[in-house]
Amino acid sequence: MQAEVVFQARGLTKIYQVGETAVHALRGVDLDLFKGELVVLLGASGSGKSTLLNILGGLDKPTNGHVIYGGHDLVKATERELTEYRRYHVGFVFQFYNLIPSLTARENVAVVTEIARNPMSPEKALALVHLADRMDHFPAQLSGGEQQRVAIARAIAKRPAVLLCDEPTGALDSITGIVVLEALANVNQELGTTTAVITHNAAIGGMADRVIHFSDGHIAGIDRNVEKISPQGLSW
Amino acid sequence: MTALTRKLFRDLWHMRSQALAIMIVIASGVATFVMSVSTLDSLQRTRAQVYAEFRFADIFAPLKRAPERITKRLAAIPGVREVESRIVAEVRMEVAGFPDPVIGRLVSIPDYHEPKMNALYLRSGRMPLLNQTGQQEVVLSEPFAKAHQLLPGDAITAIINGHRQMLRISGIALSPEYIYSLGPGAMFPDNARFGILWMNRKALASAYDMDGAFNDAVLKLMGNVKPADIIESVDRILARYGGMGSFERRHQQSHHFLSQEFIGLETMATIFPVVFLGVAAFLLNVVVTRVISTEREQIAVLKAFGYSNATIGWHYLQLVLIITALGVIAGIFSGRWLGQGLGNIYMDFFHFPYLDYRLENNTIALAFFIGFSAAIAGTLHAVMRAAKLPPAEAMRPEPPARYRESVFERSGIRRFLSQPSRMILRHISRKPLKTLLTIIGIAMAGAIMMISNFQDDAIDHMLHVHYKLTHQEDLTVTFNDPASRRALYEIASLPGVTYAEPFRQAPVRIRYRHREQRTVVQAFDDSMSLRRVLDRNLEPFALPPEGIVLNDYLAELLGVNVGDHVVVEVLTGRRPKFEIEVVATVGEMLGIPVYMHIDALNRRLDEGNAIDGTFLAVDRPFMNAVHRELQDMPKVAGITIREAAIQSAYDTMGDTILIFTFINTILATGIAFGVIYNSMRIAFSERSRELASLRVLGFSRAEVAYILLGELAVLTLIAIPIGFVIGKEICAMIAVHMNSELYRVPLIIEMSSYAFSAAVVLASAILSGLIIWRRLEKLDLVAVLKTRE
Known part of the structure; x- marks a missing residue:
């Protein structure tokens, strides 16, 4: 069975100018992401995976190439269209959570639900990540793992078509990290959200449908897991 | 309330001390504006009302003596609506218990009706009764009555046409003609030594042998008539009666001086708010840029979740607008309060029957407009940059700062500098523009302090030159009529x-x-x-x-x-x-x-x-004796005492310009502190992580403070002389704008004013430094290191 393609990236290159040297972050990437799958993008830091994720999420534009989402080329989209795309279709989870410190957990989720179409309630989103009892806490009152789960709740509350996670466990210890990954796996299963997780931690690859290996700005290989391991089974 | 609105209010609360400092600055700027504009407006409106209500004349025509029938010819000039003839005479007066020479101006009022022009506003008592035999009655001008605590029923003595005559005060009044009253030859009002006495025409005519004649005429014109044309006709008619040249309202002494005073007030009403609000805009820029740079990642996250540029821009603009609105409102209320106070002070000096103080709606609207314009002008760039920040870029931490060896180090003094001193120099030279802005901010604070003192210095200098260098006499004696040199020798031979x-x-x-x-x-x-x-x-x-x-x-x-x-x-x-x-x-x-x-x-x-x-x-011991001798000489019309003139000059200037300046000094001190505190506070939060790292490495609080406060000390010391330069430029601008026929303000700034400016800046810096020192104590090393830059 071939699932529906959500993203179709073709010939993506990205060159940054840092000082006087040009950095080739992406050197020709072709990739398809399918509906409902959980993909892990694996690679060393500087391999270009974050750049790819930013481009897929409409946060950045490639130097060359195309990204087709829902029949539209994101590369050609205007600023306004990209804003709409991010508002209605994509959820982000970042390594450092990036919660707004002046808002409580519930309000951090509400920031997104207030502008989304047909979102779930902040309370429900937080319940999905098992934080129903911590809703009125400010970020400073939450542990790292809790903060990251708030971030996940915030990302999924709009029922995005795609969830993009950049090193979601990068700042967490392994036990907390696993709790966060469980939350991601749950969401993926229950909502059927296409999920892309960036990591340099090979062990996390076990929970994915596919593992895409990144190296030096291009895809070095793609593994398909015959059997997914549940996050509790992971260790590092 | 949306989550973003909540964030707005919590952010505001979080930065409340900075917000308060900005509010104070904006409020100070708006307060000066509202105070000066509302006072000026109120004075001008009051003047217009008083002129209309009391029928202030349009043309004034002093002359030697003309028969009454000439008034008919004056009235026949096309464009003249009304004519009233009067008798005006200056007399020497004696007030019990006041040894100095006093001059009174007798002005006739019609015997049987209200004056057609220049009507009196009777403050107390009644108009004089026509009385053929007994004591003559007069109405006294209020400032003169107040200066001598005279009341209706009291008596004063005037030497009328050589005869000492007792006059009974029937009432105390004010006139549109003498809102600002100056004695003959005086530069500043002296209410104790010069007063107006209104007397019935008949009584005055018989005293001066002016029955059926007049020596002063006032005219009211029809609308749309050019006074210049009428003046020519009036002068032609009066030429053979010793006309002294008629003049329009514009040249009437009280009106003229009032107008000149208004020019000064207008200048202050413009320059102070411009400078204050300019500083406020600058301060907002610094703070908002800083807030936005710390919220870089939050902005990125909001964008990642689909918030538009406009929404984000509006979010930060709201922050600015709320602070500004609060500042403007506080400024309007305090400006109104100060304006009322200032208006009352002016009333001691401009003798209006009443002051119609009103804060006009358009002044309020203008205050908001100016306040918001300054705030938006100061922050628009920062807000737009925040809105346009590409999300992926904002997501990455700010690129690490690039340091170089500073110019000073390259010049070879490096080996004399400790590591922390090098840090100070490198940090200062790393972002020259930012450093420059901080310096300018502090310099502006210093400059504002100079403006206030400058007026003090200028007035001192002006009066010193006029009354100490130009005038070295003790007394000036003026004669009734030109006299021969014999009079000079006669006076010169008086003992003393x-x-x-x-x-x-x-x-x-x-x-x-x-x-x-x-x-x-x-x-x-x-x-x-x-x-x-x-x-x-x-x-x-x-x-x-x-x-x-x-x-x-x-x-x-x-x-x-x-x-x-x-x-x-x-x-x-x-x-x-x-x-x-x-x-x-x-x-x-x-x-x-x-x-x-x-x-x-x-x-x-x-x-x-x-x-x-x-x-x-x-000779000083002979002063009173000389006065007495002179008073008894019939040819002496008036005696001016230099000491008294100096006093009235200071009183006048002190009441108007210096009070205004004093209020502004207080507001300026607030601004100076606001700017300096904010600069320091921002430097502190920008570098708290770096400072905490140093503490972790074993630096003491004092050593860490040296790096931060040392930098600020260097900037403050650089800023002080720059503030002198900016301050002097602003003073020069004020001096030029304040020039009027009354006085030219010299660009004199005393050393003490420079010192005062430097002292306020230093005191603000030290106080801010102490607050930062206390914060350094509370620096949470672990927390600071945990958060990502």
Whole structure:
């Protein structure tokens, strides 16, 4: 069975100018992401995976190439269209959570639900990540793992078509990290959200449908897991 | 309330101390604006109302003596609506318990009806009763009555036409003609030594032998009539009756001085708010840029979740607008309060029957507009940059700062510098623009402090030059009519008089091409040791035997250069009119005097070797005795005491300009502190992580403080002299704008003003430094290191 393609990236290159040297972050990437799958993008830091994720999420534009989402080329989209795309279709989870410190957990989720179409309630989103009892806490009152789960709740509350996670466990210890990954796996299963997780931690690859290996700005290989391991089974 | 709105309020609360500092700055700027504009508006409106209500005349025509029927001819001039004739006379007066010479101006009021023009506002008592036999009654001007605590029913003595006469006060009143009242020859009001007395026409006429005649006329014009045309006709009619040149309202003394005072107030109403709000805009820019840079990632996250540029821009703009709105509202309320206070102070000095203080809605609207404009101008760039920040870029931490060796180090002094000192220098030179902005901010704070003191210095200098260098006499005696030199010798021989110097003076109209100005020619002989004319270097200037010497401001008003010929029309005596060469200009700061050598003027006046008065040097112990002797001389019209003139000058200036300045100094101190505290506070939060790292590495609090506060100390020390330069420029601008016929403000800034400016800046810096020092103590090392840069 071939699932529906959500993203179709073709010939993506990205060159940054840092000082006087040009950095080739992406050197020709072709990739398809399918509906409902959980993909892990694996690679060393500087391999270009974050750049790819930013481009897929409409946060950045490639130097060359195309990204087709829902029949539209994101590369050609205007600023306004990209804003709409991010508002209605994509959820982000970042390594450092990036919660707004002046808002409580519930309000951090509400920031997104207030502008989304047909979102779930902040309370429900937080319940999905098992934080129903911590809703009125400010970020400073939450542990790292809790903060990251708030971030996940915030990302999924709009029922995005795609969830993009950049090193979601990068700042967490392994036990907390696993709790966060469980939350991601749950969401993926229950909502059927296409999920892309960036990591340099090979062990996390076990929970994915596919593992895409990144190296030096291009895809070095793609593994398909015959059997997914549940996050509790992971260790590092 | 949306989550974003909540974030807004919590952010505001979080930065409340900074927000408060900005609010104070904005409020100070708006308060100065509201205070000055509302006071000026209220004074102008009150003046217009009082003029209308009390029928202030349009044309004033003093003359020697004309039969009453001439008024009919004046009334027949096309464009004249009404004419009223009067008798006006200046008399010496005696007030019990007040030894100094006092001059009164008697002004007649119609016997059987209200004056058609220049009506009186009776504050207490009643109008004088017509009474043929007994004591004459007068209405006294309120400021004079107040100065001597005189009430209706009290009596005063006037020497009317050589006879000592007791006058009974029937009432106390104010007149639109004497809102600002100056005695003859005075530069500043002196209510104790000059007063107005209104008396029935009949009584005054019989005292001065003026039955069926008048020596002063006032005219009211129909609308749309040019006063200049009427003046010509009036002068033609009155010429053979000793007309002294009629003049329009614009040149009427009280109105003229009032207008000149308003010009000064207007200048202050413009310059102070511009400077204050400019500083506020600058401060907002610094703070908002800082807030936005710390919220870089939050902005990125909001964008990642689909918030538009406009929404994010609006979010930060709201932050600015709320702070500004609160500042503006606080400014309006305090400005209104200060305005009312200032208005009342002006009332001590501009004698309006009432002050209609009102804060106009359009002033409020303008305050909001100006406040918001300044705030938006100061922050728009930062807000737009925040809105446009590409999300992926914002997501990444700010690129690490690039440091280089500073210029100082490269110059070879490196080996003398400790590691922390190098950090200070490198940090300062790393972001030259930011460093520059901080320096300018602190410098502006210092500059504001200078403006306030500058006016103090300028006034001191002005009065010092006028009353200490120019006028060295103790007394000035003016005669009723031109007298011979014998009068001079007679006075010079009074016991106690050590020296006497003659002068001649004549009111004139001076004309060059199409411009003309009324002033007084003053003429001295060669001695000039008591009354001097000074050149621009304040050195005594000898009057040339021929030609006329103009004050340079008057020369500018007339557009005259040295070598040009002006037409001088004398307004008294035989009223000669002559052309004369301008031989020099002098730079006097008070009034617009014109000088000639006494012999040259006398030749022109054709009245022989006459004098109008004398300057005297008097031995102090003999002062009162000399007064008494002089008072008893019939030919003496008035005596001016230099000490008293100085006092009234200071009182006047003190009441108006200096009070205004004092209020502004207080507001400016607030601004100075606000700017400096914010600069320090921002530097602290930007570098708290770096400072905490150093603490972790084993630096003591003092060592860490040295790095932060040392940098700020360096910037403050650089800023202080720059503040001097900026301050001087602003003062120069004020000086130019305040110039009027009353005075030219010299650009004099005393060392003490520089010192004061530096002291306030340093004190603000030290206080801010102490607050930062306390915060350094609370620096949470672990927390700071945990958060990502």
